[in-house]
Amino acid sequence: MSTTTTRKVVIEPVTRVEGHGKVTILLDEAGQVERARLHIVEFRGFERFIQGRPFWEMPVAVQRLCGICPVSHHLAAAKAMDRIVGGENLTPTAEKMRRLMHYGQIFQSHSLHFFHLASPDLLFGFGADPELRNVIAVAGKFPELGKQGILMRKFGQEVIRMTAGKKIHGTGAIPGGINKNLSIAERDELLVDLEQMKIWARAAVEIARNYTVDNLEMALGFGSFESNHMSIVRADGAMDLYDGGLRAITADGETIFDHVDNQRYADYIAEEVKPWSYMKFPFIKSIGPEDGWYRVGPLSRVNACDFIDTPEAEAARVEFMAVTDGKPNNVTLAYHWTRMIETLHAIEKIEELLHDPDLQGEDLVVKGDRRNETVGIIEAPRGTLFHHYIVDDNDQVVMANLIVSTTSNNEPMNRAVEGVAKKYLSGREITEGLLNHVEVAIRAYDPCLSCATHALGQMPLVVDLVDADGRVVDRRKRG
Numbered sequence: 001m002s003t004t005t006t007r008k009v010v011i012e013p014v015t016r017v018e019g020h021g022k023v024t025i026l027l028d029e030a031g032q033v034e035r036a037r038l039h040i041v042e043f044r045g046f047e048r049f050i051q052g053r054p055f056w057e058m059p060v061a062v063q064r065l066c067g068i069c070p071v072s073h074h075l076a077a078a079k080a081m082d083r084i085v086g087g088e089n090l091t092p093t094a095e096k097m098r099r100l101m102h103y104g105q106i107f108q109s110h111s112l113h114f115f116h117l118a119s120p121d122l123l124f125g126f127g128a129d130p131e132l133r134n135v136i137a138v139a140g141k142f143p144e145l146g147k148q149g150i151l152m153r154k155f156g157q158e159v160i161r162m163t164a165g166k167k168i169h170g171t172g173a174i175p176g177g178i179n180k181n182l183s184i185a186e187r188d189e190l191l192v193d194l195e196q197m198k199i200w201a202r203a204a205v206e207i208a209r210n211y212t213v214d215n216l217e218m219a220l221g222f223g224s225f226e227s228n229h230m231s232i233v234r235a236d237g238a239m240d241l242y243d244g245g246l247r248a249i250t251a252d253g254e255t256i257f258d259h260v261d262n263q264r265y266a267d268y269i270a271e272e273v274k275p276w277s278y279m280k281f282p283f284i285k286s287i288g289p290e291d292g293w294y295r296v297g298p299l300s301r302v303n304a305c306d307f308i309d310t311p312e313a314e315a316a317r318v319e320f321m322a323v324t325d326g327k328p329n330n331v332t333l334a335y336h337w338t339r340m341i342e343t344l345h346a347i348e349k350i351e352e353l354l355h356d357p358d359l360q361g362e363d364l365v366v367k368g369d370r371r372n373e374t375v376g377i378i379e380a381p382r383g384t385l386f387h388h389y390i391v392d393d394n395d396q397v398v399m400a401n402l403i404v405s406t407t408s409n410n411e412p413m414n415r416a417v418e419g420v421a422k423k424y425l426s427g428r429e430i431t432e433g434l435l436n437h438v439e440v441a442i443r444a445y446d447p448c449l450s451c452a453t454h455a456l457g458q459m460p461l462v463v464d465l466v467d468a469d470g471r472v473v474d475r476r477k478r479g
Contacts, residue, residue, distance in 0.1 A: 005029035009425075011435050014038075014442055016117040016133075018068045019449025023438055025421050031428070036421035038414050038442060040279040040449055047400045055084050055391045059173050062387070062402070066448055068112070070169050071105035071160055072380035072405075075242075076387040078173035080376030083263075084391055086368025087176025093361030094177035099242050100353045101163035101172060102378070106241060106346040107197075108156025109381035110298075110339045113446040114204060115149025118336060121440050122211050127433030148200045152343075155190075155197050159350060162186040177365035187354050194351055198312075201344040205316050208340040212333060213323070219333040221423065223416030223441035226251035226330050228284065228293070229300035230408070232379055235259065237306030239345065241379040247304050248284060248294060253328050256284060262377040265386055271403065279410045279449075282403055293411035296383025297445065298338035303328040310352070313345035332416050335444045380405045382446050406447040416441040 005028065012022035025036045046065055053061060059078040063070035075098055082088040090098070120133040123142065131137065139146025157167045162182060164170025172178050212219060228251065232244035245259035246268065257268055271280045272289050283292035294300070302321075308314040320337060323329060353359065376387040383405030390399035406413075420441045424434050 006034070007031075009430055009435070011438060014439055014449075016120075016439070016443055017447050017449060018066065019447070021442075021447075021449045023417055023421075023442075025425065025438070027425070032426045033418075033422045036414075036418040036438070037276060038410075038417050040277045047402055050397055050400055052396050052398075054395050055081055055389065055397055056175055056395075058387075058389065058397065059175070060169070060171055063169055065404075067168055069105065069109055069380055069382070069448055071101055071164065072378060072385055073387070074164065074170065075102055075173055076376045076378045076380075076385050077389075078175065078376070079243075079378060080374040080387045080389050081175035082177075082376070083371050083374040084389075085175045086370060087366040089366060089368075090177055091361065091363045091366060092358040093181055094364055094366075096353055096356055096358050097163055097178045097181060098173055100182070100350065100359065101160060101170075102242050103346040103349045103353070104156045104159025104163065106156075106381055107201075107343055107350065108153045108160065109446075110343040110346070111149055111152035111156060111204075113381075113443075114208070114336060114339060114343075115145065115152070117446070118443055119145065119149070121436070121443065122336070126437045126440050127431070130432060130436075133436070148203070151193075152197060152200055152204075155193055156346075159190060162190065174365065176367050179364065181361060181364065182359040184360065187359065190350075190354055194347070194354065197347050198344075198351070201340070201347045202312065205337075205340045205344050208337040209316075209319070212331070212337045215333070216323070216331075219331045222437075223332045223420045223444070224330055225332075225412075225415055225419065227295045227412055228256060228287075229303045229328060230284075230294045230296055231301040231304045231384055232262070232377060233259070233305050234309075238309045239301055239305040239307070241301075241342070241346075243378070246377070246384070249304050249328060251328060251330055253303075253326075256286065263375045265375060265377065266388070269386075269403065271407075277410070280403070280407050281410050282408050283411075294408065295412045296405055296408040297335065297381075298342050299329065299332075299335045300383065301379060302338040302341060308341075308345055310345050310348035313341055313348060316341045316344060332412075332441060332444050335446070339446070382406055382448055383408055404448070406445070406449065409445045409447065413442055413445055413447065416444070 007027045009025040014021045022039050026034045028034050050061055058081055059074050062077045063073040065073050116135040119138050124132045161167045164172035230248040233247045234240040234244045247258045248256040260268055269282055270285045271282045273280055283289045302317055308317050373390045378385050385405050386403035388401040389397055392398050417438055420438050424437045
């Protein structure tokens with residue numbers, strides 16, 4: 001077909017997500033969608049510019065990737081650097097303080113996404129007036145929900161402040177442990193609001209559950225598809241957002257691999273690049289790039305685990321799995337339901353930890369035999385996060401590779417974008433409301449595009465020489 005008959009529609013920027021991205025949609029002369037892609041258009045380059053820096057800077061340095069989920073990078077890097085100093089067997093105080101920090105991060109990040117970013121679509125409709133599709137409109141029409149979203153995020157941020165030292169870009173985790181414990185006064189301050197947070201978390205699960213069940217027929221055809229799923233699980237198969245072994249399952253729930261040592265992740269996961277995105281495309285090696293892609297995040301974690309070790313979240317998980325008769329749920333919009341199940345799990349774990357006297361312990365750091373290569377893995381709010389480093393004998397980082405949660409969801413997001421575009425845009429007059437349907441599919445994954453903008457090999461570079469009249473007189477390209 002001649003390119004002159006092809007029409008391109010661009011959504012730029014994708015809104016209500018963290019970071020910068022765009023979608024391009026190609027339509028043929030009959031108005032049918034030929035192709036739709038999610039492009040990541042910014043480049044951060046952290047894996048390069050941290051090379052040469054001392055390893056102990058990593059937990060503080062790499063979290064600058066993001067202001068939304070810095071705790072995830074802070075802890076993944078700290079877990080990696082624990083092994084560099086031989087301090088991976090943390091003291092009870094250190095591990096529990098880190099876990100409390102992490103559950104605070106899960107609680108605030110999930111609350112931010114659900115109430116501030118996703119709820120306008122769910123409450124007002126995908127094609128609603130753009131003036132309504134924001135948290136201000138939500139607070140105006142549903143003031144209790146607006147208040148709930150703000151105060152839930154605030155509570156999670158306070159947990160982070162008391163464990164990491166600051167709400168954003170804290171310093172609490174260090175190689176081999178932590179640099180502070182939780183005082184009795186800090187504990188008691190958090191306990192004041194704890195019961196209210198549990199009430200609101202239960203209500204949020206109910207909202208997400210009702211939306212998914214009431215709209216299940218629509219959701220089944222809205223950017224949904226069968227996929228592999230991956231997460232870390234505890235040794236007994238329980239959901240564990242802080243530590244565990246890698247597990248991958250098929251769309252039918254069959255095991256691909258299980259309880260894989262995190263240090264050997266590269267034996268199981270590989271990455272490829274494509275010329276139209278700065279975001280990499282990971283895949284399971286044993287299956288290959290064509291079919292080995294997988295999903296991560298709340299949907300995958302609930303699908304992959306055998307149970308959740310807190311009672312209310314486990315009851316919610318059982319109800320969720322019953323929708324698909326115990327088989328993995330592959331509905332893209334079900335991410336919202338599982339995200340709220342994890343929010344409930346997080347507040348249950350926070351309550352458990354706040355009553356643990358180990359948080360007031362004073363044995364904070366351990367060290368052992370020095371190593372030069374290390375991998376730290378954690379379940380970030382958006383999914384499994386890998387930090388891989390090599391450190392030389394001068395204590396300088398000489399190699400870093402990060403596989404960020406959103407990166408693993410790259411292929412699934414592209415499939416969701418194309419599926420929704422073909423279903424809702426083909427043969428129709430393109431309206432802003434219809435284009436928002438494509439963004440809704442992306443937002444279900446809660447992508448953090450800033451975190452995910454990395455590339456293998458050379459970064460493409462174009463330099464234009466422009467004269468005084470604005471004419472390009474010379475151009476040089478690399479990559």
